[in-house]
Amino acid sequence: MRDQILFSKLVKMQYWLFVKQKTHWLLLFVFFVTGLYGLYQGFAFKGKQIATINAFRDEKVGAINEMVKGFHADTTTVAGKEAYQKVTTLILANWYTILPAYKIPNTTALFAIGQGDVFPYYYTVKLESFFMQLFKQNEITNPLRALAGHFDVSFWVVLLLPLFIIVLSFNILSSELDNGNWRLINSQGVSQKRWVTSKIVLVASVTGVLLIVVWLSGLVINYVSFSQPPTLNDFIFFTGATIYLTLWMSVLFLINALSLNTSASALYSGVLWVLICIVSPALTTAIIEKTVAVDNTVVSRMSRRPQGSKFEDDAFGIKTIRQIGVLRPQYRHATVTPKSKGFSFTVYCAYHELLDDSNKVVVRQYFDNIEKRQRLTNASGFINPAAAMDGIFAGLAHNDAEANHRFIWGMMDFHQAFHDALFPAIFFDRKLSESDFKKLPVQKQASFQHVPVWVLIHLMSFIVIILLLFRWANTKFKNRLNV
Amino acid sequence: MIAFLIFGIIALWHQEDYQESVSAVRTNAQEASRAEWLAQELKHPHMAAHFGNYAYKKPFVLHCFDPGLSIYTGTSVYMEPHRQNEFLFSKGQESDTGIRFGWLSPAMVCQVILPLFIILLSFNAINGEMKRGTLPLLLSQVSFRRILLAKTLAIFLLLESFLTVYLIVTILAALISVGGGFDFSAAFYVWVIYSMYCLCWSMIGIFISAKIENIGSSISALLLIWMFSTILMPRISANVAENVFGLATNYEFKKHVADDIEKGLDGHDSRSDRAQRVEKELLAQYKVDSVTKLPFNFEGYIMQQSEEYSSKVYDVHFNTIFQALQKQKAVQSWFSFLSPYIAVRNLSMAASNASLESEIDFQQQAEQYRRGFVQDMNNDMMNNSAYGTFDTYRVKSDKYSAIQDLQIENHGLSWSLPHVLIENGMLLLWTVGLSLALMTIGRKPVYN
Numbered sequence: 023m024r025d026q027i028l029f030s031k032l033v034k035m036q037y038w039l040f041v042k043q044k045t046h047w048l049l050l051f052v053f054f055v056t057g058l059y060g061l062y063q064g065f066a067f068k069g070k071q072i073a074t075i076n077a078f079r080d081e082k083v084g085a086i087n088e089m090v091k092g093f094h095a096d097t098t099t100v101a102g103k104e105a106y107q108k109v110t111t112l113i114l115a116n117w118y119t120i121l122p123a124y125k126i127p128n129t130t131a132l133f134a135i136g137q138g139d140v141f142p143y144y145y146t147v148k149l150e151s152f153f154m155q156l157f158k159q160n161e162i163t164n165p166l167r168a169l170a171g172h173f174d175v176s177f178w179v180v181l182l183l184p185l186f187i188i189v190l191s192f193n194i195l196s197s198e199l200d201n202g203n204w205r206l207i208n209s210q211g212v213s214q215k216r217w218v219t220s221k222i223v224l225v226a227s228v229t230g231v232l233l234i235v236v237w238l239s240g241l242v243i244n245y246v247s248f249s250q251p252p253t254l255n256d257f258i259f260f261t262g263a264t265i266y267l268t269l270w271m272s273v274l275f276l277i278n279a280l281s282l283n284t285s286a287s288a289l290y291s292g293v294l295w296v297l298i299c300i301v302s303p304a305l306t307t308a309i310i311e312k313t314v315a316v317d318n319t320v321v322s323r324m325s326r327r328p329q330g331s332k333f334e335d336d337a338f339g340i341k342t343i344r345q346i347g348v349l350r351p352q353y354r355h356a357t358v359t360p361k362s363k364g365f366s367f368t369v370y371c372a373y374h375e376l377l378d379d380s381n382k383v384v385v386r387q388y389f390d391n392i393e394k395r396q397r398l399t400n401a402s403g404f405i406n407p408a409a410a411m412d413g414i415f416a417g418l419a420h421n422d423a424e425a426n427h428r429f430i431w432g433m434m435d436f437h438q439a440f441h442d443a444l445f446p447a448i449f450f451d452r453k454l455s456e457s458d459f460k461k462l463p464v465q466k467q468a469s470f471q472h473v474p475v476w477v478l479i480h481l482m483s484f485i486v487i488i489l490l491l492f493r494w495a496n497t498k499f500k501n502r503l504n505v
Numbered sequence: 506m507i508a509f510l511i512f513g514i515i516a517l518w519h520q521e522d523y524q525e526s527v528s529a530v531r532t533n534a535q536e537a538s539r540a541e542w543l544a545q546e547l548k549h550p551h552m553a554a555h556f557g558n559y560a561y562k563k564p565f566v567l568h569c570f571d572p573g574l575s576i577y578t579g580t581s582v583y584m585e586p587h588r589q590n591e592f593l594f595s596k597g598q599e600s601d602t603g604i605r606f607g608w609l610s611p612a613m614v615c616q617v618i619l620p621l622f623i624i625l626l627s628f629n630a631i632n633g634e635m636k637r638g639t640l641p642l643l644l645s646q647v648s649f650r651r652i653l654l655a656k657t658l659a660i661f662l663l664l665e666s667f668l669t670v671y672l673i674v675t676i677l678a679a680l681i682s683v684g685g686g687f688d689f690s691a692a693f694y695v696w697v698i699y700s701m702y703c704l705c706w707s708m709i710g711i712f713i714s715a716k717i718e719n720i721g722s723s724i725s726a727l728l729l730i731w732m733f734s735t736i737l738m739p740r741i742s743a744n745v746a747e748n749v750f751g752l753a754t755n756y757e758f759k760k761h762v763a764d765d766i767e768k769g770l771d772g773h774d775s776r777s778d779r780a781q782r783v784e785k786e787l788l789a790q791y792k793v794d795s796v797t798k799l800p801f802n803f804e805g806y807i808m809q810q811s812e813e814y815s816s817k818v819y820d821v822h823f824n825t826i827f828q829a830l831q832k833q834k835a836v837q838s839w840f841s842f843l844s845p846y847i848a849v850r851n852l853s854m855a856a857s858n859a860s861l862e863s864e865i866d867f868q869q870q871a872e873q874y875r876r877g878f879v880q881d882m883n884n885d886m887m888n889n890s891a892y893g894t895f896d897t898y899r900v901k902s903d904k905y906s907a908i909q910d911l912q913i914e915n916h917g918l919s920w921s922l923p924h925v926l927i928e929n930g931m932l933l934l935w936t937v938g939l940s941l942a943l944m945t946i947g948r949k950p951v952y953n
Contacts, residue, residue: 063744074754081760140577140597144756158583160591162755162826166833166861168577168597170743171605177740185732193721200721284721285629292728296621300736301512303606304613308519310601315526318580318594319534319561323541325583325593326557330546392599399601409603416602423598 032212032220040224046190050228053186057236060178064132065243067174071131071143072248075124078144082122086462089118093456110453112364115444116371121147123436123465125429128420129244130255133237134176136416139163141426145433149444150327151374152437153381156430157325175236176415179263180408181299183233184270187225191274192291193284194221200284215499218278226271233263255418258473258481262418265484266411272491279498303409310398316391324381328373336360339369343449346372349379352442356449368448375441382434389427396423400476403483411484414477420468428468439463509622513614513667517675520572520610524564525682531561531580539910547899550882550890551808557585558878560871560911562592565858566687569679570672570695571612573859576604582868584875586812586882589819591755592868611675612853615668615699616846617735620706623660624731627710628724630656635718650947653711657943661707665700672696691856691918698856701936702849708939715946734844742840742847746833753829758822765818776811783810797892804895805887809880816876827865834861838927845935848928855921855928862924867913874911881908 040046092105108114124144131138142161171177195218198204207217237260244250273294281287332338339360347354358368396413403410416422443461447454538559545556561581568575579592597604607613631653634640643652676692710727717723753761767776784796787803796803834851841848854860882900890898922929 066748070751070754074756078756136602137597140595142755157593158590160579160593160755162591162752162758163577163579163595163597164747164752164830164833165574165577165595165864166830166837167743167747168595168605169574170739170837173740173744181736189725189729192725196721284719285724288721288724288728289625289628292724293625295728295732296618300607300617303603304609305512305515307601307603307606308515308609310603311523312519316599317530318599319530319537322534322561322581322583322594323538323559325590326541327555329552329556330548395599396601399603406603409601409606412605413602422602 028211029216029220032216033223036221036224040190040228049186049189050232053182054232054235056173056182057175057178057232058239060173060175061132061236061240061243063172064135064174064240065247067135067138067172068127068131069247071127071138075126075144079122079124082120082146086119086121086459090456090459093459109459110455112448112454113367115454116149116367119148119444119462121436121440121462121465123147123433125420125425126467128255129241129248129250129253130259130415130419131421132240132244132419133174133256133259134412134415134419134421135172135174136176136412136419136421137423137426138416138419138421139168139172141421141423143429147433147437147440149371149374149440151324152378152434153321153324153385154327154374154377156433157321175240176412176419178236179233179266180412180415183229183267184295184299184408186232187229187267187270187274188291188295190225190228191221191271192277193287194218194274195278196281196284196287199282213499214502215279215496218275218499222271222275222278225274226268229267230264233260233267237263255473258477259415259418262411262414262477262481262484265481265488266407269407269484269488269491272488272495276491276495276498279495279502298406299408302406303412306399306402306406306409310395314391314394314398316388316395318388321381321385321388324385328370328377333366333370333373336365339365342369342372342376345376346449349376350445353445353449358449358451362451364448364451368451371445371448378434389423389430392423393427397476400480403480404487407484407487410480414480417477418473424474425468432466432468436463436465506622509618510667512618513611513671516609516614517611517671517678521569521675521678521682524569524572524679528564528683531563534581535559535561535563535910542908543905545905547902549895549898550885550900550904551586551895553900553905554586554879554882557583558875558908558911559583560874560913562867563685563913564683565915566676566679566683566685567691567695567857568859569683570610570675571853571857571859572608572610573612573854573857574861574864575859576608578864582871584871584878586879587815589816589823589872589875592871611671612850612857615671616702616850616853619664619668619703620731620735620846623664623703623706623710624724624727626660626663627656627707627714628727629714629720630660630711631715632718632720632723633714636720648947650944653715653943653947656714657704657707657711660710661704664703664707668699668703669696672699686915688915688917691858691921694918695853695856698849698852698932701932702845705845705932705935705939708936708943712939712943712946715943735846738840738844739837739847739850742837742844743833745840746836749836750829750832752826753822758826762815762818762822765821766815770818770821779810779814780807783807799892801887802890802892802894804892805883805885805890808886809883812876812879812883819872823868830861830865835927838925838931841928841931842934845932848931848935851928852925852932855925856918858915858921860921860924862921863916866916870913871911878908 089109092109095102095105097103097106108118122144140163142159145156145159148155195214198207241252241256244252274291277287277290281290343356343358347356358365399406400410400413400417413422417424440463443463444454444458447458542556542558545553559581562575576596578595580594580596582592583590607617634643672692672695680687709730713723713727717726769775769779787796787799788794791799793799837847838851851860885900885904
């Protein structure tokens with residue numbers, strides 16, 4: 023009980039020492055402002071994405087609604103006839119029916135931009151080959167920003183807050199030893215371990231307050247500006263950030279236990295920061311790149327539109343339509359024949375569908391390898407905690423490769439549903455009707471709260487590292503003479 | 506020292522290996538694309554143009570030293586009529602999020618890790634002498650300024666010898682693995698700017714060590730300066746630049762392009778008006794009453810006219826994007842006043858043909874090629890086919906091989922330098938400023 027009281031008094035003393043120094047207030051202010059700036063970057067990025075999605079969706083949906091009015095157009099006028107043909111003629115309908123697919127940024131995207139700037143988050147979807155369309159669309163990426171990196175909350179947590187912790191606690195003990203105050207402190211019955219622990223607790227509290235304020239501000243911004251209430255991902259983000267910062271606390275605790283003078287502490291802390299935040303991510307990424315090869319040239323030429331006289335060839339057409347009947351049994355008894363008006367277009371559509379089916383394997387392999395790279399990074403917490411945590415944050419924000427690919431595969435299902443709406447008319451040789459258009463799908467958004475189990479496993483591994491570091495530091499403190 | 510060397514060797518090996526495999530893969534892809542182009546069946550020239558061509562970026566020798574922006578921009582483009590497609594498949598899309606912490610390359614070693622090594626060598630160079638009590642002994646032999654100069658030069662020359670060997674080995678390995686043209690002046694320039702950068706950090710280290718008596722405080726200050734300069738400032742500058750000069754989204758870009766092609770660049774010259782005007786002018790010029798009586802195929806002519814107009818529209822909107830990027834880069838360049846890292850990074854990218862301007866130039870060369878081959882196919886249609894024969898006319902068998910494959914012109918240093926004048930000035934300013942600062946504090950020992 024006596025120890026308990028003494029410890030709380032020690033923390034109070036550390037607090038008093040902390041608030042007395044103006045530089046600490048300046049530090050707090052600087053790091054708080056950088057946290058808010060990170061939040062602003064996330065807000066600006068997410069806001070731009072949502073505004074673009076809204077404009078894009080409204081335009082495309084509006085165009086389809088306008089087009090469907092063609093069914094009721096007055097065909098005695100030139101304009102009315104054009105509108106009617108546009109919606110009932112298969113080739114024209116294929117050209118003009120463009121569905122919007124998009125990925126609305128989730129709540130955690132405000133905190134972690136991740137790879138969100140390099141992946142397109144909206145696509146136009148037409149009846150033709152899915153991959154042909156997919157590998158033709160992109161978002162304009164800012165290479166200058168990609169080179170420098172985002173200044174988002176994730177960056178603030180992963181790289182900057184550890185600096186804040188280092189600056190406040192790298193020399194808790196060594197500074198007292200260096201300036202000769204230690205004897206006085208020790209004469210009050212305070213052990214080295216308790217002195218360091220009390221300061222670490224104070225620094226953890228201050229850092230925690232910074233994190234909570236910025237995180238809560240983010241939740242409020244999400245709710246007020248984007249009408250998005252907090253999700254499980256946000257809470258896991260906060261938990262992950264807390265665990266990561268606790269890891270840094272344990273590192274600093276160990277440094278204080280190991281080093282006996284300020285310069286050694288500074289050196290250890292600085293070098294460790296560089297190792298964890300610069301060297302290890304770069305090395306790990308290099309090793310992963312070498313281990314898991316990714317070759318985009320195998321998919322790059324899928325953007326080329328299939329063409330040629332084969333689509334005019336009856337034998338090729340009949341064979342292709344038979345093949346599509348195997349792949350999609352609903353078209354096994356297709357009634358379209360070489361004598362049908364839209365036969366070559368039907369063959370063209372069937373060929374695209376078959377092409378997608380065969381290309382799917384190659385694309386899946388390509389995507390799988392990219393995802394494997396990310397999973398390896400996320401799992402590298404023991405040697406690469408900064409990049410691993412950053413990867414986990416990007417995953418929670420659905421701003422990593424896996425989320426992007428999940429969006430793409432969802433979009434492929436959407437493309438298939440689009441086929442299911444209009445293909446019956448094409449394969450059963452009839453004009454498009456209004457009821458066909460009523461079957462046009464609406465793209466489903468992936469769950470905002472998709473949290474893979476591996477995230478929790480990786481967070482657990484961080485806790486194991488923390489425990490090991492604290493244990494090591496405890497042993498070091500015990501081995502010191504003045505316990 | 507050993508850890509630093511190992512890291513440098515790994516970076517060198519990684520980058521050489523990466524560029525070599527990229528070079529091989531993209532050369533194969535380019536050849537496969539070319540083979541597909543040549544093997545396509547004889548068809549109408551416009552349809553053949555729609556079959557399209559691909560351009561794959563291939564690495565230059567100095568990319569093995571500094572891949573710069575080539576890591577973050579698209580790697581291939583599909584070139585077809587009517588539209589200027591964007592470069593797709595950037596490395597960023599294929600890498601894990603770890604790439605945002607920096608791409609391991611010899612340039613990264615020299616820009617980020619080398620200064621750290623200098624800090625480790627210099628943080629106690631002067632105050633350490635003071636602490637050990639050897640500074641008065643040294644001062645009895647030489648002036649304080651000479652001590653500062655000697656310490657700076659000792660560190661600088663040690664790292665300079667590493668830098669020189671490292672650069673030579675990188676270039677030799679690159680010539681073996683990637684091959685291609687080599688610009689000696691660019692390599693020499695890279696050596697000069699990194700030497701200046703190395704000198705700057707040596708002076709910063711000695712300056713802080715001479716100014717701050719407490720060794721713990723001096724190492725802390727140096728590490729904070731390093732973090733501010735190489736980690737914080739580049740991010741702040743890039744993010745601020747984008748906040749000020751934002752880029753359009755692809756949706757906005759495409760919408761503006763489609764609108765301008767449809768309604769005309771001034772908004773009052775619709776596509777059909779333009780076609781009718783061209784037709785009218787041709788009929789008047791050739792004194793005929795029908796396009797079928799023109800001495801060439803009107804369809805081919807109008808196709809090319811439309812192509813040229815859309816190219817004009819694309820030029821306007823791509824230039825808007827390029828200008829925004831160049832303004833962003835200018836903002837970052839001025840930030841190099843606060844960070845020598847930004848200056849040397851931009852200079853290194855420029856010399857290595859991996860700068861913003863090089864990337865834009867590559868896109869423009871690919872676009873010129875696209876316009877050329879589409880025009881060639883349209884001219885074939887115009888000059889060799891009759892009006893209304895779109896479904897029946899076929900190109901001659903030698904037409905495909907007459908279209909040459911894309912050859913990218915690699916610009917030399919003289920082309921790159923005008924784009925990085927600010928950075929050159931800033932690096933010089935840093936060097937001169939730090940020299941003056943060192944000379945100023947060299948008048949007398951600070952700790953006396």
